[in-house]
Amino acid sequence: MRLWIVFLLCLAGHAMAAPTEEETVVEELVTDQPLVEEPVDEVSPDVGANPVQVEVGDFDEAIDVVEDVAAENACLNYHCKKGKVCEVDDSNTPMCVCQDPSTCPAAEAEYEHVCGTDNKTYDSSCHFFATKCALEGTKKGHKLHLDYIGPCKYIEPCLDSELSEFPLRMRDWLKNVLVTLYERDEENNLLTEKQKLRVKKIYENEKRLQAGQHSLDLLAHDFEKNYNMYIFPVHWQFGQLDQHPIDEYLTHSELAPLRAPLIPMEHCTTRFFETCDADGDKYIALEEWAACFGIKEQDVDKDLII
Secondary structure (H helix, E strand, O other): OHHHHHHHHHHHHHHHOOOOOOOOOEOOOOOOOOOOOOOOOOOOOOOOOOOOOOOHHHHOOOOOOOOOOEOOEOOOOOOOOOOEEEEEOOOOOEEEEEOOHHHOOOOOOHHHOEEEOOOOEEOOHHHHHHHHHHOOOOHHHHHOOEEEEOOOOEOOOOOHHHHHHHHHHHHHHHHHHHHHHHHHOOOOOOOOHHHHHHHHHHHOOOOOOOOOOOOHHHHHHHHHHOOHHHHHHHHHHHHHHOOOOOOOEEOHHHHHHHHHHHOOOOOOHHHHHHHHOOOOOOOEEHHHHHHHOOOOHHHOOHHHHO
16 A cells, blocks of 8 residues: 555656646546446456556455355355445345445545546545446446545636647556556566566666656657557557456456546546547557557567456
8 A cells, every 4th residue: 555655646746747747637537437337247357566556355246155155154255346235135145235335434534535427526546436236227327437536626628639648658658557566566566477577677677767757858869769668568558457347458446446536637547548549449458459559560468467
């Protein structure tokens, strides 16, 4: 959690250093149609070690039930999806029921608040998912998703010129996230051995653009001259998000750990991911994801996301 906070703060500084003023960024109006709709029982991603993502617990919209429970306490190891709690019936059989929002712990700080796609601020992710659970089976519940971290705010519209700048910063940031993980990954298992080998080549490349505040022109030039350095980071991030199920498609809930912390800082986040869904089927395929980041079709490699 500390690692995530450090990187999120670094991202905030990086985002605010961009040419566009974003100190007043606030809520995006996405009530009518969220980027993608996930099945009711879809499992949100296992965040793992990716510091760009918030903890998985904030986005668990489904968790498989563990059947092997202790007879004396049927709910002991019986896990329910976010927004539900375990209760037992008269025969001591565990079952998941919607949690009463009033039983959620009170938020201790403003950063614990979350904004839903209904343009409403919830005290915490617990309050949000308890509310969403109560709306299960309804049209409103189907459209309701956690939009971003923090209270709902006004987020200025993303202009076409700004949209074209977004992937420049994101590509550079993903590359530097991987390099930082490699530097800190002595025995922390932040990366697999195969991933370390690929990142090592980037880390040791003398032409690598060092982390820092760079102009958009420099970022564009570096991507053109050192294109190969960006292929793996883009694939790696897709693999980090595509977890439940691993099907080479990203749903709204799978994207949430990446987009929710970004939206208040990068006002083009939602529009960027909407445009990534080129065929409008509410899912982002690997090929669509790669194209959004400027990766050529012939360089899309499914083996790189494993």
